[in-house]
Amino acid sequence: MPKMNLSHFEAAILFALFASVVLGVITKRTDAERLRYGVRCFAYFLAALLGLGWLMKLGHG
């Protein structure tokens, strides 16, 4: 099995992508709602990722 080296950002993006797909698929009742919810979850993950990243950078000085 090949070894993979990812940065924090890449790993978190992949995590967000897969989690959003599953949350979108299982949560809503129509395909359009599922797609919208999945995209919204991914956007929230991204916003939290970037926001917390900047917060930590600014906190460290």
Added chain:
Amino acid sequence: MATNAKAQPVAPPAGGWYGTIFLAWLVPGAGHFLLKRPWRGALLMASVLLMFLLGLMMRGTMFQPQTGDVLTTIIYCGGFLGDLASGLLYLLTVWLGYAQPDMAGHVHDYGTKFLVAAGLLNVLAMVDAYEIATKKKD
């Protein structure tokens, strides 16, 4: 005397969902395939499988159940259950001898979290399969 023949909603039969849930645990997404939701099953299968494989490629650690103080018990037993929830992926990995020691480094750490999260996403898929099997949702 007229009888009130209004149709009452009938509770859907719940029998038969055990097999579906077992299959959904064993092979992520397979419960949805069995319930004739192939696209949703394929997306769930791909997500759980890719997350698990990425966790292995990042050399994540598989949790072994340990007891001690409360935090140790929660982390190690909970992590073990999360790993186990991936079903056949976990069983095959252990049977094939994957035994990555816990190492320092963010890639290994992400790998460990990916392995557990794959199992937790499969739990969500199992709950969805249960709700479809018992006709609580479409």
